[in-house]
Amino acid sequence: MSRRALLSAAVVGAAGTTAATATAGAVIVRHSVAAMDVEPIEFRGERQAGIVTAAQDRLHFASFDVITRSKSELARMLQQWTVAAERMTRGEETFAGGAVGLNDYLPPTDTGEALGLAAASLTLTIGFGPSLFGPDASDPFRDDRFGLAHRRPAALAPLEAFGKDQLDPARSGGDICVQACADDPQVAVHAIRNLARMGFGVVSVRWSQLGFGRTSSTSISQHTPRNMFGFKDGTANLKAEDTALLDRWVWVDRSDNTPATQWMTGGSYLVARRIRMHIERWDRTSLFEQEAVIGRTKGDGAPLGQTGEFDAPNFQLSDGTAPVIPRTAHVRLAHADNLGGVKLLRRGYNFTDGSDGFGHLDAGLFFIAFCRDPHRQFVPMQQALAERDGLNEYITHVGSALFGCPPGVGAGQWWGQTLFDN
Amino acid sequence: MSRRALLSAAVVGAAGTTAATATAGAVIVRHSVAAMDVEPIEFRGERQAGIVTAAQDRLHFASFDVITRSKSELARMLQQWTVAAERMTRGEETFAGGAVGLNDYLPPTDTGEALGLAAASLTLTIGFGPSLFGPDASDPFRDDRFGLAHRRPAALAPLEAFGKDQLDPARSGGDICVQACADDPQVAVHAIRNLARMGFGVVSVRWSQLGFGRTSSTSISQHTPRNMFGFKDGTANLKAEDTALLDRWVWVDRSDNTPATQWMTGGSYLVARRIRMHIERWDRTSLFEQEAVIGRTKGDGAPLGQTGEFDAPNFQLSDGTAPVIPRTAHVRLAHADNLGGVKLLRRGYNFTDGSDGFGHLDAGLFFIAFCRDPHRQFVPMQQALAERDGLNEYITHVGSALFGCPPGVGAGQWWGQTLFDN
Numbered sequence: 001m002s003r004r005a006l007l008s009a010a011v012v013g014a015a016g017t018t019a020a021t022a023t024a025g026a027v028i029v030r031h032s033v034a035a036m037d038v039e040p041i042e043f044r045g046e047r048q049a050g051i052v053t054a055a056q057d058r059l060h061f062a063s064f065d066v067i068t069r070s071k072s073e074l075a076r077m078l079q080q081w082t083v084a085a086e087r088m089t090r091g092e093e094t095f096a097g098g099a100v101g102l103n104d105y106l107p108p109t110d111t112g113e114a115l116g117l118a119a120a121s122l123t124l125t126i127g128f129g130p131s132l133f134g135p136d137a138s139d140p141f142r143d144d145r146f147g148l149a150h151r152r153p154a155a156l157a158p159l160e161a162f163g164k165d166q167l168d169p170a171r172s173g174g175d176i177c178v179q180a181c182a183d184d185p186q187v188a189v190h191a192i193r194n195l196a197r198m199g200f201g202v203v204s205v206r207w208s209q210l211g212f213g214r215t216s217s218t219s220i221s222q223h224t225p226r227n228m229f230g231f232k233d234g235t236a237n238l239k240a241e242d243t244a245l246l247d248r249w250v251w252v253d254r255s256d257n258t259p260a261t262q263w264m265t266g267g268s269y270l271v272a273r274r275i276r277m278h279i280e281r282w283d284r285t286s287l288f289e290q291e292a293v294i295g296r297t298k299g300d301g302a303p304l305g306q307t308g309e310f311d312a313p314n315f316q317l318s319d320g321t322a323p324v325i326p327r328t329a330h331v332r333l334a335h336a337d338n339l340g341g342v343k344l345l346r347r348g349y350n351f352t353d354g355s356d357g358f359g360h361l362d363a364g365l366f367f368i369a370f371c372r373d374p375h376r377q378f379v380p381m382q383q384a385l386a387e388r389d390g391l392n393e394y395i396t397h398v399g400s401a402l403f404g405c406p407p408g409v410g411a412g413q414w415w416g417q418t419l420f421d422n
Numbered sequence: 423m424s425r426r427a428l429l430s431a432a433v434v435g436a437a438g439t440t441a442a443t444a445t446a447g448a449v450i451v452r453h454s455v456a457a458m459d460v461e462p463i464e465f466r467g468e469r470q471a472g473i474v475t476a477a478q479d480r481l482h483f484a485s486f487d488v489i490t491r492s493k494s495e496l497a498r499m500l501q502q503w504t505v506a507a508e509r510m511t512r513g514e515e516t517f518a519g520g521a522v523g524l525n526d527y528l529p530p531t532d533t534g535e536a537l538g539l540a541a542a543s544l545t546l547t548i549g550f551g552p553s554l555f556g557p558d559a560s561d562p563f564r565d566d567r568f569g570l571a572h573r574r575p576a577a578l579a580p581l582e583a584f585g586k587d588q589l590d591p592a593r594s595g596g597d598i599c600v601q602a603c604a605d606d607p608q609v610a611v612h613a614i615r616n617l618a619r620m621g622f623g624v625v626s627v628r629w630s631q632l633g634f635g636r637t638s639s640t641s642i643s644q645h646t647p648r649n650m651f652g653f654k655d656g657t658a659n660l661k662a663e664d665t666a667l668l669d670r671w672v673w674v675d676r677s678d679n680t681p682a683t684q685w686m687t688g689g690s691y692l693v694a695r696r697i698r699m700h701i702e703r704w705d706r707t708s709l710f711e712q713e714a715v716i717g718r719t720k721g722d723g724a725p726l727g728q729t730g731e732f733d734a735p736n737f738q739l740s741d742g743t744a745p746v747i748p749r750t751a752h753v754r755l756a757h758a759d760n761l762g763g764v765k766l767l768r769r770g771y772n773f774t775d776g777s778d779g780f781g782h783l784d785a786g787l788f789f790i791a792f793c794r795d796p797h798r799q800f801v802p803m804q805q806a807l808a809e810r811d812g813l814n815e816y817i818t819h820v821g822s823a824l825f826g827c828p829p830g831v832g833a834g835q836w837w838g839q840t841l842f843d844n
Contacts, residue, residue, distance in 0.1 A: 060774065103709070170779060206781075286529055350608065
């Protein structure tokens with residue numbers, strides 16, 4: 001009954017590996033097909049998967065509080081998680097025969113709802129939040145309970161709230177995160193659910209977020225998807241193919257760390273922001289205003305004044321009286337040219353979480369970005385946006401979290417080993 | 423820029439129409455491929471689509487309050503909805519050129535996030551709730567404001583709460599529902615969002631629910647999917663191919679109606695129940711107990727005492743001291759044999775809506791069933807379950823709604839026309 005065994009009997013007649021490549025004007029088929037018979041994504045390696053991996057279509061992101069004060073219990077859970085995570089990314093149960101095969105009189109060691117589903121390009125990416133390292137002045141229970149305070153990199157200092165933030169503590173922070181991405185949402189939900197189950201007594205779910213559609217491309221082979229404002233999002237994103245830029249902007253280098261923080265070398269920092277989009281307000285705004293706020297055309301995603309999505313924006317261009325790309329346009333403020341060259345790797349998802357109780361859909365963007373130093377990359381960018389972005393009339397940041405994602409795990413290693421194992 | 427125009431330039435090299443058929447033991451690929459180049463599902467016809475249509479993988483369900491007291495405003499909105507719904511199910515914008523093509527100085531008439539996406543087998547199914555007909559004793563604003571009281575069929579009397587219900591009014595009821603099902607969630611979300619946008623001032627969103635994975639099959643060509651308890655769900659469901667049974671149990675007949683309620687002839691009643699599943703409690707229960715509660719094996723989904731998923735359960739079978747299928751087993755209580763032959767068409771979805779604030783995932787089943795008379799089908803079944811189902815230890819019904827879904831719209835007709843047009 002292992003999902004792997006099933007996998008080898010893969011469906012005959014299934015389509016090829018064709019994931020419809022996107023060209024402007026062609027119908028996009030969410031790569032659906034990718035879920036079919038593509039190889040599982042390798043869990044182990046120099047880097048964690050799920051960062052520069054071509055962004056899958058669906059997300060389940062979970063932030064956990066560590067509720068034990070025992071470092072060895074926590075380490076043991078991380079070892080168990082690693083085994084299960086590697087298996088699940090291969091399309092297997094958390095344990096062989098876990099759902100139905102072991103012992104009738106014990107709880108199953110896999111919850112079973114992914115039995116028979118393909119691996120669906122599942123990746124599981126772990127990160128550790130500032131609060132794991134304590135002390136946290138706002139929470140007396142978050143002292144330096146694991147003796148890790150000296151091992152927190154400066155780059156992992158908590159994010160301060162920005163000017164217009166309306167952060168909900170119940171949707172912010174957390175000691176450990178796991179980002180599950182897959183092309184089948186049930187596979188991503190199953191993974192998070194099983195890690196939470198295995199972590200009973202050691203961690204509890206602080207918050208979690210489903211994303212139904214990716215908003216970023218992380219490979220030049222992917223089309224640029226649209227966000228809930230109907231605009232292509234992430235055109236200027238870093239891509240997996242930009243290896244020199246990734247080294248510069250995404251991967252933490254040895255030289256960034258002290259001896260005590262070398263556990264982050266080869267890793268990356270994950271910034272998560274739950275951005276509520278006031279879609280009803282937006283939907284009653286003229287196309288002209290929408291395009292001025294974003295700084296791109298809605299149809300093609302071309303910078304205003306240009307014709308193609310990937311044309312470089314010309315911020316000097318004027319219509320005689322004013323800049324063609326307004327001073328408050330999102331694309332201007334977020335652009336590397338206006339931030340001293342700063343870039344980051346975005347990997348966000350659209351969400352809709354029911355209604356807000358006031359007759360509106362609770363919808364928006366779950367922003368995820370990976371960077372080498374959030375305080376030198378994300379923070380200056382977000383400061384510029386928080387102060388002047390015209391989009392602020394239509395969005396509110398309601399959740400915020402930062403995590404340090406260690407490098408990939410090599411053969412025989414476990415998640416976080418370099419942090420906990422000495 | 424119309425999505426239809428794009429559609430005709432469909433992606434070259436895309437895979438065939440193969441939707442991996444499910445056989446026990448084969449890897450299930452969520453039909454992903456179906457999103458690709460299959461024909462859109464016809465919006466008009468004798469029946470509304472989305473009832474016996476082979477269940478798509480993703481759901482966005484919305485319940486609306488009608489906030490106008492003008493019957494003509496409501497009728498006008500339903501006419502506009504019909505035009506937009508038909509277009510969207512074809513993979514088109516709500517209006518031709520709506521997202522970017524009409525007038526820069528007006529709000530776009532399509533929100534754009536589905537630009538370029540395929541039709542993805544989108545169906546939109548409308549229903550009208552008891553409260554639309556008023557009067558509602560609990561709400562003085564829900565009087566018989568549209569003069570429809572005499573047109574409410576007896577079968578559309580509000581559902582009473584069952585013994586163990588813990589219903590949240592904010593997740594229950596509503597004057598109008600739209601069920602959007604598609605194989606791409608962004609297509610389903612786009613459809614609901616645009617109907618809500620078009621309904622501004624006439625309706626407001628009372629609640630909405632995303633479902634990430636279907637839990638029911640409605641065609642013999644579909645495999646039986648698994649719910650969040652890891653069990654195959656809906657094995658004994660009615661199927662589109664059971665036309666005689668559908669006529670008996672799903673479609674409202676002329677003889678069911680008075681002259682004033684003939685608008686429901688050819689339609690069906692939709693029961694929606696948000697069922698919170700306490701997955702953490704379930705996950706700490708032995709396999710033996712799980713299977714006894716359900717009455718089927720977890721792996722194959724066979725009735726206890728049998729070997730194949732589709733074997734008939736034998737409720738008389740005893741192990742010498744007790745029935746093999748316990749008296750409180752879900753499958754026993756919900757089985758037609760124990761309900762005087764009553765059946766219904768289930769069309770539910772798994773959901774996960776973040777965390778519940780107590781360290782658990784807020785997960786469960788969004789139950790949808792279609793029936794000819796909910797009070798003679800759903801109610802007796804649910805009463806039996808509410809009283810004795812062993813599953814009650816692990817689930818709580820937190821939302822409930824009932825809607826009358828009129829028959830399909832013919833050429834030139836609009837949603838609800840037979841109810842509002844005279």
